[in-house]
Amino acid sequence: MKSMKLRGVFIAVTGALALSFSAGAMADSTFDLVDALVKKGVLTEEEALPLLKGRENDIAAADKKVKKAARVTISDAIDNATVYGDVRVREEYRKGGGFGTAGAGAGIFGEEERSRGRYKLTFGVETKADDFYTDLAFAMGPGGRSDNATFGNGGNGTNGANNKETLYVKRAMVGWKMTDWLAVEAGRIKNPLYTTSMVWDGDLTFEGAAEKVSYDYNKINFFGNFVQSQYVGDYKNFSNVGNPSLSTSGDRYTNNILAFQGGLKFPITDMVSAKAAITYTTYSNNKNNGNNSNQNIFVPSLTGASTGIVAANSGTNNLQTIEIPAEIEFKTAGDLSYKVFGDYVYNTAGSDRFNAAINSVGANTTTGKKLAAAGNDDTAWLLGAGITSAKDKKPSKGDWQAKFWWQDVGTYAVDQNAVDSDLMDSRVNMKGVVAKATYNLRSNVFVDVTGASATRKNSALATSGTASDIGLDLNKYQLLQLDLTYKF
Template identity: 55%
Template sequence: MKPFRILPIAALMATSMSAMADSTIDIVNTLVTKGVLTEEEGRLLTKGREGEKASQDQALEKATKSGGKITISDVIDNATFYGDIRARYEFRNGEDSANNSEDRERGRYKLVLGLKTTAGDFYSDIALSMGANGRSDNATFGNGTNGANSKENVYVKRAMLGWKVTDWLKVEAGRVANPLYTTSMVWDGDLTFEGLVEKIEYKWGNVNLFGNFAQSQYLGDRQDFNISTNDRDSNGILAFQGGAKFDITDTVSAKAAVTFTKFTNDHAAGASVFIPGLGTNVGKGASLGTTLTATNDIRTIEIPAEIVFKLADGMKLTAFGDYVYNLDGDDRFKAAVNAATATSAITGAAIRDAGNDDKAWLLGLGLAMKQDKQPKKGDWSAKLWYQDVGIYALDPNTVDSDFMDSRVNMKGIVFKGEYLLRDNVVLNFAAGHATRKNDKLAAAASASDIALNIDSYNLYQMDITYKF
């Protein structure tokens, strides 16, 4: 983002006054040289002007160092406003195994407004956006009754306080942007973490090592009573990531990481159990399962990686991928079978016969042309990838809300492309097609836009984004 800048009036005034002081001193020195004034008389006349000039030069230097950024207070080194406005057209289509279909067409818009500050070793990031749902900052056109033209609420998207402890360690607290190197298959790009984050960056020879660690409050706070059984268990996320970025040759570089993630309410007393629905469920509002938000038995190893090839004329070719294995996937599967059997022996048997699928993977290619380090008019990029998500592999509450409609037990292909009409104006196009992976089970989702147990899904998006 380019910072929003103004030209401080103080800098103009300091420049003008400094020039006047210089002129006075020059005149006095000329009179001394011609013998009109003695040196002692000249020093007396210029003494006040020299002190005034020094003060004015300090003011000019301070204004210049600020780079024209808006200053909030004397204790803040700099403050930068940023944000974007986006307008989007979107079409979604879903069809179930009984040929029931749903088309959803809508216009949408998004606003994000943020402020970043630094003060010595401390820094902050505050961002406001629309959309009460964590996986979406969008609002839909006409979202109200006829004639109401309902206004949208604005929410706190981020409220982060950071501390640069050393050159290689940063600590952040509050509502923080997702610190993990990952993909949208696992974490929707709009999601934030709430809690504490530690970031490590260390250069070791030609290798840039990095580590990202998160302790996030996922749901609720914990309450313990010594005189009551109404205790409440919270749910947290613990994530530990280590990785490296390095050059293989002058034109080839690579990046990879290993991430361990655990949800802390596993098997807590009273904790709900994820139970997928059956693939035979059809029609509008068909059941996708029971307690689909449950995060029991999720303890994953994720390995994201990419390799970048620098081509001629600012072109780059990227091969990227992601692999996830739920270490407790078998326990998640067995818990679903047992819980379903307790209600219906037939449903329990069907879930057992469908088998365990606790892995997810993604492979893709990207091609981009970038003229400079900063975005410039004419830059463009395109990505194409395929992903395959098992029903017990991931938390259905965090997967991307667009592809594949916030669901697990889905596989399919996605294309995304963008072109810069101006340095700060981006035209985007995205398309995707997916199908249900295991036909015996539902395409489970904790929230979805299509009200069917989809067997086939299509999504098309076109939008324009103005950044400031």
């Protein structure tokens, strides 16, 4: 025990001196001689330690100087800080065929092709202090569903002057690990829900609070995620209508997302495991950032309608969804593993969403009757399979994976503001197939190829959405993306 203790002291002392020498902080012939004698076996470590006595202050000062020069200083209250991020370069091609939505082209079939180079930067810092932690991240792109910037489009405008892009706050979160099984996070947080891109775009964050539960029992992991997020915030209520400067027309109503998820991950055999969850998500009210009479009602356009596919389609009224994501993974004795996955969504308030759309234009009008005849489609589903080749749990050179899936999204099933912005061009009322392949050039550098092909689901209704990239009411859609990503 004494020998081990002496060994530790000697290593600490000589290590500090070695660092000092390498930094040019101090040259010590005594240390060189003692170190050489120990290495040659002339002296033992126990015999060498007394020869270094009296140098403790020099060693400590040199060690402090080296450490100060070698690392970024952080608060003493923080245990550690981790810098992370990625740079991605993308070449993208989109093509859509459908009806014009405005002006002289309204209702006339045409095609639009879009090809562009894009790039993305994400830069973040995570810190930990005892049972508290933070995540601060910046990214490009002002839109919530895209962190991309487009070549030749610097500063979100023309790039003739080679304008620079802006970094935006993507996440700003404080977390508290209250127990081994419960963590609470608040701020702008990463989406904690186990879900798919059919429902939530991967770039979206929540603003508010979340509680995350993870508990292991008898090889089964029970997890829960609970979200309270403000979709539209800053509530205002003017009650003194006798004052001319205070009018109820200036009232502002908040719109909150509440999500409750419970699930489990468990082994079926030594080589087969499964994961599944059930999530209930609701939106707090039907009003948007306007006055008391401004009902933010979702009204899908009819096919070829001249009213356009974006106007009046941001409504989140009557969305109370039950989502069931699930997967089964099959491992092999080698590097390969296989996965079958799926997702199912049912909007329990879909009939109310359907009726609200009809009533907003008048049930007895021509438009109202056509919307009623189109029917209520309040479900969405996804089913796919994948194969992965990985040498270890951590990514390494030569790893690869491929997956494909089919998805089918009804007009009244999900929030059209939250679905993936790429695969179906930010639309609902779409069905189609997606394929994606990834190859690791290095442990932190990989290439992705993604393709999608989709068509309109309900021929009577427009492919509604917000912030779509193709300006047509789509009948058909194709996407091809080639990505190169460097992580750090």
